[in-house]
Amino acid sequence: MTRDKWGDVLAFVALTLGAVAMIGPFFWMISTSLKPMAEQFDMRLIPATLTTENYPKLFTIMPFHLMIWNSFKIAGISVIGQLLTCSMAAFIFAVVRFPGRNFLFVLLLLTLMVPGQITAIPQFIIFKWLGLYGSQAPLYAPAFLGGAFGTFLMRQYFQTIPIELAEAARIDGASLSRIFFTIYLPLSKPALAAFAIFAFLFSWNDLFTALIYLPSDPEKTTLTVGLALFQSQYGGQWTLMMAASLISVAPIIIAFFLAQRHFVEGISMSGFK
Amino acid sequence: MLAFLLPTLLGLILGTFGSIFATIGISLTDWDLLTPAIPAGISNYTDLPADRLFMKSLVNTLAFSALYVPLTIVVSLAVAMGMNRKLWGIGAFRVAYFLPTVSSPTAVGLLWTWIYAEDHGTLNAIITAMGGNPVSWLGPKMALYSVVAVNVWGAIGGGMIIFLAGLQAIPRDYYEVAKLDGATAWQRLRYVTLPALAPSIFFQAVLTTINAFQAFDYIYILTRIGNGNSTMPTLVFSIYRTGFRFFRMGDAAAQAVVLTAIIFVMTAVYFHLQKRWGEPA
Amino acid sequence: MKLLATTAFALALASSAQADTTITYALWGSPAEGAVWTKIATAFEVLHPDIKVNVEVADWDSYWEKLKVQVAGGTPPDVFAMDAPLFADWQSRNVLLDLKPYIDKDPAILDGVYPITLKAYNTGTGIFGLPRDFQTIVLYYNKDMFDAAGLAYPTDAWTYDDLRATAKKLTLDKNGDGTTDQWGFWDGGYDMEPFWGALVWAYGGDVVDPAAGKTLIASPEATAAFQLFDDMWLTDKSLPTEQQLAQFGYDGFLSGVSAMGMSGHWSVPEYSQVTFHWDVAPLPLGPKGRATSVNSAGFVVAKDSKNPDAAWEFVKYAFSDAGQTELAKIGLAIPVRKSVAESPAYLDQATKIDHSLFVKALDYAHLKPVFKGYEEWSSAVGDALNTVWSGENSLQDGLAAAVADGDLALAKNK
Numbered sequence: 001m002t003r004d005k006w007g008d009v010l011a012f013v014a015l016t017l018g019a020v021a022m023i024g025p026f027f028w029m030i031s032t033s034l035k036p037m038a039e040q041f042d043m044r045l046i047p048a049t050l051t052t053e054n055y056p057k058l059f060t061i062m063p064f065h066l067m068i069w070n071s072f073k074i075a076g077i078s079v080i081g082q083l084l085t086c087s088m089a090a091f092i093f094a095v096v097r098f099p100g101r102n103f104l105f106v107l108l109l110l111t112l113m114v115p116g117q118i119t120a121i122p123q124f125i126i127f128k129w130l131g132l133y134g135s136q137a138p139l140y141a142p143a144f145l146g147g148a149f150g151t152f153l154m155r156q157y158f159q160t161i162p163i164e165l166a167e168a169a170r171i172d173g174a175s176l177s178r179i180f181f182t183i184y185l186p187l188s189k190p191a192l193a194a195f196a197i198f199a200f201l202f203s204w205n206d207l208f209t210a211l212i213y214l215p216s217d218p219e220k221t222t223l224t225v226g227l228a229l230f231q232s233q234y235g236g237q238w239t240l241m242m243a244a245s246l247i248s249v250a251p252i253i254i255a256f257f258l259a260q261r262h263f264v265e266g267i268s269m270s271g272f273k
Numbered sequence: 274m275l276a277f278l279l280p281t282l283l284g285l286i287l288g289t290f291g292s293i294f295a296t297i298g299i300s301l302t303d304w305d306l307l308t309p310a311i312p313a314g315i316s317n318y319t320d321l322p323a324d325r326l327f328m329k330s331l332v333n334t335l336a337f338s339a340l341y342v343p344l345t346i347v348v349s350l351a352v353a354m355g356m357n358r359k360l361w362g363i364g365a366f367r368v369a370y371f372l373p374t375v376s377s378p379t380a381v382g383l384l385w386t387w388i389y390a391e392d393h394g395t396l397n398a399i400i401t402a403m404g405g406n407p408v409s410w411l412g413p414k415m416a417l418y419s420v421v422a423v424n425v426w427g428a429i430g431g432g433m434i435i436f437l438a439g440l441q442a443i444p445r446d447y448y449e450v451a452k453l454d455g456a457t458a459w460q461r462l463r464y465v466t467l468p469a470l471a472p473s474i475f476f477q478a479v480l481t482t483i484n485a486f487q488a489f490d491y492i493y494i495l496t497r498i499g500n501g502n503s504t505m506p507t508l509v510f511s512i513y514r515t516g517f518r519f520f521r522m523g524d525a526a527a528q529a530v531v532l533t534a535i536i537f538v539m540t541a542v543y544f545h546l547q548k549r550w551g552e553p554a
Numbered sequence: 555m556k557l558l559a560t561t562a563f564a565l566a567l568a569s570s571a572q573a574d575t576t577i578t579y580a581l582w583g584s585p586a587e588g589a590v591w592t593k594i595a596t597a598f599e600v601l602h603p604d605i606k607v608n609v610e611v612a613d614w615d616s617y618w619e620k621l622k623v624q625v626a627g628g629t630p631p632d633v634f635a636m637d638a639p640l641f642a643d644w645q646s647r648n649v650l651l652d653l654k655p656y657i658d659k660d661p662a663i664l665d666g667v668y669p670i671t672l673k674a675y676n677t678g679t680g681i682f683g684l685p686r687d688f689q690t691i692v693l694y695y696n697k698d699m700f701d702a703a704g705l706a707y708p709t710d711a712w713t714y715d716d717l718r719a720t721a722k723k724l725t726l727d728k729n730g731d732g733t734t735d736q737w738g739f740w741d742g743g744y745d746m747e748p749f750w751g752a753l754v755w756a757y758g759g760d761v762v763d764p765a766a767g768k769t770l771i772a773s774p775e776a777t778a779a780f781q782l783f784d785d786m787w788l789t790d791k792s793l794p795t796e797q798q799l800a801q802f803g804y805d806g807f808l809s810g811v812s813a814m815g816m817s818g819h820w821s822v823p824e825y826s827q828v829t830f831h832w833d834v835a836p837l838p839l840g841p842k843g844r845a846t847s848v849n850s851a852g853f854v855v856a857k858d859s860k861n862p863d864a865a866w867e868f869v870k871y872a873f874s875d876a877g878q879t880e881l882a883k884i885g886l887a888i889p890v891r892k893s894v895a896e897s898p899a900y901l902d903q904a905t906k907i908d909h910s911l912f913v914k915a916l917d918y919a920h921l922k923p924v925f926k927g928y929e930e931w932s933s934a935v936g937d938a939l940n941t942v943w944s945g946e947n948s949l950q951d952g953l954a955a956a957v958a959d960g961d962l963a964l965a966k967n968k
Contacts, residue, residue, distance in 0.1 A: 007458075011355040018352065019369040021426070025384050026372045038829050041802065041809065043387070062585050089281035096274055104285070109479070111288040113536040114296050115487055117513045118522065118529045120619075121306070122295035124627040126287060133629065145284025152479070153435070156472035160442040176274060190441035194434045201375065207616075212623050216588075216610045225616070231379065232613035233584030236808050236824060238383060245380035252375045253368060260367045263357075263437045306626045307647035325959075386800040392733040393801075411797055413946070498744055498796050498940050501615075502933055517622060519930040520643060521966075 033242035040238045054243040061234070062226055063218045064247060071223040072251060074139045074210075075203035081143030082199040083192060086150030091180050093151065094158035095166050105155075112148035116208065124212060136220070138213040139206070143199070150195050157191035158184055193262035200255055223248050296533070300526035306516075310523070317527035327528055330511035333417075334532075337492070337507065338485035340421045341428075345481050346474065348425060349432025354466070356433060357440045367433070374430030382494030385423050386411075389495070411495060416505055423491045428484065432477055439473030440466075475547045482539050486532055508532050575864045580610040581635035582617035586823070590884045597880070598871045605864045625649055630856035632865040636683055638674040638850045642926040645682045651855040652680035656866045663870060666892045668916060671850045674924045684873050687887035688850040689818035690915035691748045693717075693838070697831040699724055699736065699813040708814075708835040714756065714782055717814070717838045721792035724813040738792040739814045740799065740806025743783070743943045744936030747922055748816040751847045753779045755920050756840025762960070764925035767968070769935065769960030772953040779840070784942065784949045796943065807832075818849075819912050823885050826905040834907050836915065848919035851887065888912050927967025934959035 032040060033054055035047040042048060058064055092098075093105055127138045161184060169179045185192070207224040214221045216229070227248060234240045300317055304310035321327055356367055373381070388395045389410035397407040410419045443466065451461050467474070487509050496505040501518070503510060508528065516525030581591065588611035595607035610631060612620055617635075624630050636644065644650055657664065664672065668688070675683035693708055700707055703724055708716075721738025728735050741749040751761055759776030762769050770776060787793045794806055806812035808821075810830055816837065825832060837846050853872065855865045871877050878889040882900040888909075889895045895913050903909060925931075935956045942952030 008358060008360060011358060012360055015352070015355050015360075015366050015370075019366060022373055022429070023369045025381050026376060028384055029376070029380055037827070085280040085284075088277040092274055092277045098274070104282075107289060107293075108281070108285060109540065110533070110537065111285070111292050113483055113533045113540075114292045115509050115512055115529050115532060116292075117509065117516055118296045118299060118526045119292040120623055121522075121626045122299075123291045124623050126291050128627055128629065142284065142287075144280055145287065146281030147284065148288075149480070151281060153476060156476040157438065157442060159472050160439075160469070176277065180277070190438040194438035197434055198431070208619070211612065211616050211620050215608065216612055225612070227377075228613045228616050229585060229588075229611065232582075233586060236803050236805055237827065238803065242380055245377040248377065249375045253372070256371050256375075257364060257368055260364060260371075260434075260437075263367070263441060305647060306622050307644070307649050383801075383803065386797075390801050391795075391797060409797075413944075495800075498742070498936070502744065502937055502940070504940070504944075514933070517619060518933075519927070520647075 029242045029246060032239055033246055035239050037237055037239050054239050055247075057240065058243055058247065061240075062230055064223065064226060064244070066218045067221060067223040067226040068247070068251065070136075070219075070221065071204055074136060074222060075200050077140040078143035078203040079196050079199045081140065082147060082150050083196060085144055085146040086195070087154045087185065087188070087192065088180070089146045090151045090154030090158055091176075091184055093155045095163065095179075095184075096176070108146075108148045108151060112152070120208065120212065127213065133213065134215070136214065139203070139209055139222075143203070149202075150199060153195050153198075154188070154191060157188055161187055189262050193259045197256055197259050201252060204252055296526050296529050298526075299522055300530050302523050304522040304526075305520040306522055307520070313523055317523045318530075320524065321527060321531065324515075324524065324528075326506060326511050326515065327508075327524075330506045330508045331531075333505050334486055334488075334508045336417055337421060337424075337488060338482065340417070341424055341485045341488070342478070342481045344421065344425045345428045345432055346477055349429045349477070350436050350470075350474070352429055353433045353436030353440060356437055367437075370433055371430040373427045376427075378427070378490040378494055381427075382491060385491070385495060389419055413504075416496060420492050420495055420505065423495065424488060427491060428481070432481070435473055435477050435480075436470065439470050443469040471547055475543055478543045479540050482543075483536055486536050574604045575861050576606040576608060577632040577859075577861050577864050577868060578608045578610055579633040579868060580612070580617070580621060580631035582614045583611050583635075584613075585611075587611060587884055587886065590880065594872060594877055594880050595868075597876065598868055601871070602864075602867060605861075605867065607868055625856065625858075628858060630858050632859040632861055633853055633855055633868055635686065636852045636854045638685075638852060638924050639922055639928040639932075641674055641683060641852070641854075642924055643928065644854065645677060646926045649857050650682040651857045651859065651862055651865075652682055653684065653855065653866065653869075654681045656870075657681055660870070663873060667890050668892065668895075670848055670916060670919065670921060671890045673921060674850060675852055675854075683852040683854040684869060685850040685852045685890045686872065687878075687881060688848055688890055689820060689887055690848050690912050690919055691752055691816050691818055691837060691846045692911055692915060693814060693816055693835045694807055694821065694825065694832060695814045695835060696807070696810070696812075697833055699830075707833065708838070710836045712835070712838040714753065714838045714840050718782060718786050718790065718792070721786055721814060722790045725790065725792045734791065734794075735811070737794045737806065737812045738790075739786060740793050740812035741783075741816065742796070742799075742804075743787070743793075744940055745932060746935075747847050747849060748818065750780065750783060750939075751920075751922065752816070752837055752845050753783060753840065755845035755847075756837070756842060757782075758840070758842035762923050762925075762931070762964075764923060764927075764931075764964060767961060767964040769931070769957045769964070771935070771960075772957045775842075777949070777953060780942075780949055780953060787943055788945070796940075819888055819909075820886050822903070822905050822907070826885075834911055836911060844918045846915045846919045847922045848916060849922040850890065925967075927963060930967060931960050931963040934963040 028045060031045050031047055034050055034052065035042065036049055036051050039048055093101065127133055132138050132141065165183055166179050169183060205224060207228060210222040210225050216225065218226060227244060230244055231241065301313060302310035303313045352370055356363065391397065391407060391409055396410060401407055408415060447465050447469065448461060451465050488507055489509050492505055492507055493503050493510060496503045498504055512525045512528045515528065516522045588609060591609045591611065595609050598607060599605065621634060671685035671688045675681055695708055697707065705720060705723060724736065724738035725734060726736040727733060746761055754761055754771060754776045757775045757779035759773050759779055760770045794811060799806055802809035802811055807815035808824060808828065810828065837844060853869045855862055855869065859865050875891060875893055878891050878894040879899045882889045882894055885903050885905065889900055894900055901909050938952055938956035938959050941947040941955065942949050947955065
């Protein structure tokens, strides 16, 4: 027990040192966002003149709140679609043996490896053909069609759950969906939480899709597109830039803080094996 | 079973035709985006070695990946193991390590240029205060290492999340048993934690490799020379410029196929390592 | 859900009752430019109640990405903004509508337009665009830094040697820590605009002959011009290096670390935000006189537009005195119509500098080259030149590489 205590102390000290390097830039962003423009290159961490004027100014330049709402809506829907469809497919890949399983899985991974720049135009043509151009659907509809990242992540996690559990349940006559919903999903909360964070992040940071498929007016477009436009006029005004950046990451940080608690709810798996 | 797999199969059909076949197909044509593509056989591939931007980008990307992939995996695994404790304020710690992952590269990139600056940069200030000579961090000799450091810094948070989730799947009694057997901390790591974490490590290795080969934003911000060029072009940068800026989509697609093939081979290697490693010693 | 659909249907009906035709005008720019264009569009809609104009504004990089996907995907915006040097890349691929039939019906609309701005869009076989506004390059200087050093402001008698000597005097280590913290001048060094193109012309050289597939910047005249640049940057160290610039967000003048810089009118709104005092002067004289570069942004109409007539009406309006007057108020560019460029709408802007200087610069301006593959050529030449400024190559080697790489890019885009 004492050795564990020492381990805790050591980990605490090491993590604290590391945390300084991780948080430092973030504090500096906050500090710059609270400076007047004349002092933007002043390297002091605590601003000589403290001002909050940059934040309200942002909203007079562009209705960021509308775009944040759009981003939030799209990211929220995407997370639901991804969690559901990817974990379902991952479950099949992890638990059921069927002909062509490996081939399909490799094909799936390949879609993750192809860089997106080339495929933008073919995909545009597909979406246009499907009649989805001009709506927000191209941003969240694909989330309901699975995805390599999430399927791969969840499959890896499902593989650590002893297969005997599923086999035993099958012998007792449980259907696949019952095994999925009552055994695999509840045991996979940490992985689902991790995946939810990533799915949210991918959607939240996506610039290209939003740019291509949405009209540019603030009622319809997302925060990433708005920020890029904002930068074209205020790129040299770092105090405003930092305020805008902070506003754009605040929702993810809150979402992360909520999700990360699931990493401590470690499930005791004793007696399974 | 089909119902579970149906969305993915539909997505896969779109993905296969929309991305894999599309990229291969385009790579066999000369296509300038705006007029119909002309069949070009494999000429786009045979032209690649003469394309200086591509060759330079390939070398840069390989060198970058060779450092970035192992560093990111090791550091984020270490951080995750430190975080996998019920310490006081652990939630705040996790948020702290997650911040670089979500910070905007444009905003944080400026700070890194200050840290790396030759005259008044933070790093050189520390070095000169200790009596050393200032270093040109973003100059030709050091730029690779400086850029890798920033990218690893930005990737730790993501890796940490994957490994934290993976660590939850290791039954506590494994450790209890190992401890009763008198295993040292190293032995517990080597024979309990790492093998149990193999699926997560495999996942992280594949994903980090993909990210390494598609790395763009921090590298671009730290090495750009205005006008959209960069002193350290990477493969996706080359693909984007060749295709979208220079109207040569066929050449760009051939580059994309090469990039995909490299990642694919790397993944196959990881897969074999994992299989061999997963077997009891 | 049903209610929503009914409402949407009702709205669609209502709007179609007002406007039979909807067209889209896409442009690169800033939120401020988007707002002015929405105003222009609204004024146009009052005159043409049957046409509705959607204004789509995006930042420079995003704009070209989106445009390429949309045009390639068969859904182009009806009217879109064009940067003159890139015009040939689009026109040669047959995606732009020839406006000559429309202009022939209404030839008076070209009266009073600066002729050099029309040149870029006239291919000889047709007129595939109209200029929207233009840019000439002038010298910006920080009056506070000149005052502090006790130096006289730049005049129109200045030569490039005066520029070099003054830049050197204004390069200072103000806090005495052994490193420079104020530079006399700044430039990126890769693109011909704003600096080295004009410099080469003022020394009697030329930049590129796209028809012959030749890059001309290694001629003796051009080499002499680049030698001055080389002396200023690498010998005198009067310019911050690219890495030093990065610390200040790239614009050395805006960030107040460089006493002089060259730029177009596009910098005026941004520079008006700074706290120091500044003014503008004509570019200096070279051995072969004075030169600057002129470049325009224009309107083009997509060949696949479903409403080319409505698109033309909108272009015509934005090109008219009324449209140009509104546009002048953005303060980013110079109107293409003499009547507007000489009116208070342009001359009496909020930023009190001599705005007529930019118009007078047309007298000695050279057109920034317009040819297919401009971007690839410019990128190849810029990369090679950068090896000179970073010290990897001598000036001679760098220029030779720029010519070789530039010619290769020209050949690829034949």
